[in-house]
Amino acid sequence: MTTSLLKYPSQAVAKPYFIAAIGLFVGQILFGLIMGLQYVIGDFLFPEIPFNVARMVHTNLLIVWLLFGFMGAAYYLVPEEAERELHSPKLALALFWIFLVAGALTIVGYLSVPYATLAKLTGNDILPTMGREFLEQPTITKVGIVIVALGFLYNIGLTILSGRKTVINVVMLTGLVGLAVMFLFSFYNPENLVLDKYFWWWVVHLWVEGVWELILGSILAYVLIKTTGVDREVIDKWLYVIIAAALITGIIGTGHHYYFIGTPEYWQWLGSIFSSLEPIPFFMMTIFAFNMVNKRRKQHANKATVLWAMGTAVMAFLGAGVWGFLHTLAPVNYYTHGTQITAAHGHMAFYGAYAMIVLTIISYAMPKLRGIGTAMNNRAQVVEMWSFWLMTVSMVFITLFLTAAGILQVWLQRYQPNPLPFMAAQDQVALFYWMREVAGVVFTIGLILYIVSFFVKGNPQEANS
Amino acid sequence: MPELFTKTMARNIYLGGSVFFILVFLALTFDTTARLPKRDHRENITEQVALGKKVWEENNCIGCHTLLGEGAYFAPELGNVYQRFGQSKDAIKAFIQSRPVEGIPGRRSMPQFNLSEEELDAVAEFLKWTSEIDTNNWPPNING
CATH class of the missing domain: 1.10.287 (Helix Hairpins)
Incomplete structure (x- = not known):
């Protein structure tokens, strides 16, 4: 019964991936609330959950739930695009459990023992890769990630290569291969901090401002084809132009991380020029989404999905594009580097570009995966759209409050005639941290509503197609 | 189009x-x-500096601090802490050593990491070496 709405029964393996993604998302937000409170009540949960542990859990859960979302998206859309069953649904399911258990064990490790003990227990001495931002996972977890990625690529790759090769599928595959390849740089951790930092960005920047944009673009293109009925030829062309712009600006755009870490000065020119062009692909994505929805040939029953898709395009442009540009020019970055301005940009960019695209494909696919229909009932959709607005608007406010805190921090600590020490400046901007925390609570309410929307029953009179 | x-x-x-x-x-x-x-200045990366980087990593210092502006924004920048602490490795060591186990009521406090004398020396050497990297004159002032 569950599979009757799916063109290919093997698409069903996407469902546990999406459920896990949402579950980990909840965990991420809870730890975000803890950290937000620690910013103003410094000893909150100290020493049981020190800030560094909470942050590690917050950011690592984000990465893992997005990866679950990307993999779920691939398992869902690749068979349909390739017009054949997934090569091995069993492998997909096995990898799901391996990834989930490895991820859960890693988080338990973060929370139950001091990080130094975890490093010792997992043999960080043999191949030290831990303790670098976002790459805090024990080396053995990193090896696990590589194994899961290889199995996943094998499964998806064989499906695509022996099926119909659409632009969406090929771009998706390119993005996923890029994701796996760039992750290999997480195993390179030289004793020289400058080299370490230089190649650390090959994972972090070339993921989020490189290959992940290919994944984002292809998921968005797929959902727009399905919900608007616009000709595939038109959408394909847009997709190519968007990802061309993303890579042409984003690759040398890596230079905006090479201003002050010991790398040569010419990166200030290269980074400033290319990264100030990085908003272009995101702007094109916005134009693309609105254009396609305007030209739609059908009214899709799933209004929530269309809202998520347009929301992704707008918020990715604002968060990654506008808030990125805000501090990307070297003379500006000289003052803003490593302040709350960076945090502000990070929050809206990750939510707008990557959290929202995963929520978009979940919104589109879940009713089918659950055997409900092409869309949830109207009442459930209304709740889902409320959750969209609550989360999105509160994220805008989180970003605005952090931006205010950041501007003040720069002024107090780096710009005014008598600059204050770090903690003195932090105390001065506490009001904005409080407001950020309130916005975070509203975000959490939105997230709870989002989960509720999956269980809202329709009005009995409502004819559900 | x-x-x-x-x-x-x-x-x-x-x-x-x-x-x-x-x-x-x-x-x-x-x-x-x-x-x-x-x-x-990689010629100055001694075994001690290398050990210091490892201690830095294995205690997840980047989870609160920035180092050359990268990391978390909860605690002070440490790329120039050697200068800020009057070019004193002893001051750095003393600060790390003196963190109260139970924290400071209502305030942010660095955890007590119980580092050995060898690890403390290594971290201080690592931070000294880091402070000598040519960062194009960043951070803008001593406060980081």
């Missing part, structure tokens, strides 16, 4: 553009790594 601009053209811009800029990036990387020795 107008019909003059075909899907093939779009694809070629994507493929050509990406390959071209990947090659440019690799060339720049080659040039950068060739120039780095003069800027990072």
